[in-house]
Amino acid sequence: MKTRFEVIGGKCVIPSGTTRINDYEFLGCEDIQEVVLPDTITCIGRGAFDGCRNLAQINIPEGVLTIEEHAFLGCWSLTVILLPASLRSIGYGAFSGCNEVEIIRVSKNNPVFKSASNCCLTKDGKTLVFGCKSSVIPKSVVTIAQSAFLWCEGLTGIAIPESVREIECMAFYGCLSFRKIVFPENGKLERIGADAFSNCTALRTVTIPQSVKEIGARAFAECSRLWAVSMPDTITRIEEGLFFKCRTLGRFTIPDTVTEIRRFAFCGCHGLDGLEIPDSVTTVGSRAFHECGRFEAVCIPDTVSYLGQDVSCMFVPKEISGDDSLTYVGKETSSDEGCNDGDDLPF
Secondary structure, three states, X not given: OOOXXXXXXXXXXOOOOOOEEOOOOOOOOOOOOEEEOOOOOOEEOOOOOOOOOOOOEEOOOOOOOEEOOOOOOOOOOOOEEEEOOOOOEEOOOOOOOXXXXXXXXXXXXXXXXXXXXXXXXXXOOXXXXXXXXXXXXXXXXXXXXXXXXXXXXXXXXXXXXXXXXXXXXXXXXXXXXOOEEEOXXXXXXXXXXOOOOOOOOOOOEEEOOOOOOEEOOOOOOOOOOOOEXXXXXXXXEEOOOOOOOOOOOOEOOOOOXXXXXXXXXXXXXXXXXXXXXXXXXXXXXOOOOOOOOOOOOOEOOOOOOEEOOOOOOOXXXXXXXXXXXXXXXXXXXXXXXXXXXXXXOOO
8 A cells, every 4th residue: 555655665654744654654565664753743533544554763852642443454464562641542443463572561641541461451451451471461451351261372371360341342352362351250340341352262261250140242252273162041132143163162050140141142053062052941933043053952041022033044933933922033132332334244
């Protein structure tokens, strides 16, 4: 993509007087290895250095106020992120996919952000804005922000401290080497957002603590090596696409507190075996068990009154199928929670 600035020998010196690096200014520029920014820069635009895989050095000078969404997405060669005292705003996923980053430091004079344990935090320490493969989540953190570890492919595992109440959408999306997540037994975690652990293809087992009351749509979708999940009995709904294409998922018990299984919840779970739907369930969404290959049928309890389209793999007892109270649902509404457009799923 053509840029306003000249790159010579892998180095780009931005002229003094420049106040903004435009959106996608250096998109996919693999020739660039070093960028020198003047102290007149106030904003680094959305996706400004997206896909600059060989960018290894960049100074973010005092005077920069804003780093927008995905500004440094996929800058594989960056190893250190140093943020100035002037910085006031960091967009979601600003440093996502910077797989070699091991050090995150924020100026001690910054009134909005601070750093600790190679994490960028809000000044009060309660929100983890973004991390890297060497991050250790501090015990002060209450919220792990949207896209905090998005595409952090070097992250192999993480321990969630007792203080955390919410993991926002896409927080650990695409952490391909992520094998282990440790939740505290007596933690305060209440909510796991949509797509929070989606595409964590090395993840094998998950034990979700009893404190959790809500798990968002597709939270564990396409975790292709996930084989065992323990769900708390505080959950009342299996969200849409929750385990979509978890091909090796074999051990799963639906808690008897669940009243609704939404569309595509277990779609593509080829290894799922011996699943029982409890009597508490009243609604089963379209294709909830589509392409679940290891059992021929799922027995639907007579408590179910709403049954979605295309339930060819499911066995509906005669006392239900002949009951006028059973409603077959057409197209159901989505629960994307405003975080992801769901293009990877068939709905």
